[in-house]
Amino acid sequence: MVTNDDGYGEPGLQALVKAAQTLGDVVVVAPKKPQSFVSHRVTVRKPLRVDHLENNQHVVYGSPADCTRLALKNFAPDTDWVLSGINPGANLGNDVYQSGTVAAAREAAILGVKAIAISQYVAPGQALDWNAARYHTVRTLVLLMKKTLAPGAFWNVNLPSPLNQRREVPWKLCPRDRHAHNYRFKEKDGHYHYDGTIHDRPRSAGSDVAVCFGGEISVTLMEI
Numbered sequence: 001m002v003t004n005d006d007g008y009g010e011p012g013l014q015a016l017v018k019a020a021q022t023l024g025d026v027v028v029v030a031p032k033k034p035q036s037f038v039s040h041r042v043t044v045r046k047p048l049r050v051d052h053l054e055n056n057q058h059v060v061y062g063s064p065a066d067c068t069r070l071a072l073k074n075f076a077p078d079t080d081w082v083l084s085g086i087n088p089g090a091n092l093g094n095d096v097y098q099s100g101t102v103a104a105a106r107e108a109a110i111l112g113v114k115a116i117a118i119s120q121y122v123a124p125g126q127a128l129d130w131n132a133a134r135y136h137t138v139r140t141l142v143l144l145m146k147k148t149l150a151p152g153a154f155w156n157v158n159l160p161s162p163l164n165q166r167r168e169v170p171w172k173l174c175p176r177d178r179h180a181h182n183y184r185f186k187e188k189d190g191h192y193h194y195d196g197t198i199h200d201r202p203r204s205a206g207s208d209v210a211v212c213f214g215g216e217i218s219v220t221l222m223e224i
Contacts, residue, residue, distance in 0.1 A: 001027045001079045003067040005035045005087065005100025008059045012086035015134040016118065020083055022138055023145070027056040027079070029071040031064060031100075038063050040103040064104035072111050081145065082108035085118035086133050090158050090198065092121075092209045093177035096222065105154045109224050115154040116144060121212050123161035124199055135165035140217060143171070156220045158212040171217035177207035 002020050004013040008030040020026045032051070041063045049061040050070065058075055060067045068082055084104035091099040101117050108115035118140075120133045136159055144155050156176075160169065183196025203209035211218040 001029055001068075001071045001076050001081070002083050003028070003030050003064055003071070003104045004085055005031065005038065005064045005104065007031050007034045008057075010088075011130050012088050012120070012133075015130045016083055016086045016137065019134050019137040019141060023141060024080070025056075027058070027071065027076040029058045029060060029067045029075055031067060032059050032061045035063050035100045037098050038100045038103070039098050040065050040106060041100075042066055042069065042107075064100040065107040068104045068107040068111070072108065072113055079108075079113055082113055082115040083118065083141070084115065085120075085157075086130075086137060086159075087117075087119035088122065088128055089119060090121035090212060091117065091119040091156065092158055092198075092212055092218065093179060093201070093203070093207070094181070095198075096156060096176065102156060102222075105156070106222070106224055109152055109154040109222075112151060114149050116141065116157060117154070118157045118159070120159045120163070121161045123213075126162045128161075129163055129165075132163040132165040133159055136163060136169055136217065140171060140219070144219065152224045154222050154224075156208070156222050158208060158218045160212050160215045160217060169215070169217055171219050172211045173219050173221070174206055174208050174211045176220050176222070177203050177209040179203055179209075
């Protein structure tokens, strides 16, 4: 099952669907609207509308975690893997707690299904190459799906930037960085505006942030 947090029809979702189709049958269950930064929000106090499209495509008026829940409980209960992404932007370090992309994979792990979240870091001044992202995603998925994944665990993958499909990129198993972001809030006309950038964030050597920012694919084993 493939989902994301940016919404149905977004290029990252399309790239992940194409990558997943090289590995097996695919069911898409994705949010109707962008759901970035919604974390692990779920809908329990109101009904969820779903548009059922052709070719096992389902569009959910809810969160990424809602998509995983509906998929595994109703639309594709025999799912072997839940794949979430490809997110246009990294989900590294403490970003995993606010990420809808990661939450969709985490919800699968909670429900006992193997899962992988995939994100694409975009460095300053770099364009996002979805063909390259798809190419390296396939390579990474093939490797990770061969590994043993304990119950309650899932993978968080971040592709580096820039990315070129004509050049092989190494991947490294690494821990999640524990540093907080450097940010502040600027007050203007009675409103407070977030001011910060991920590109200069503090990081520990060998952590997912350092590995991805250093030009390698970071792979982090996460637990619920």
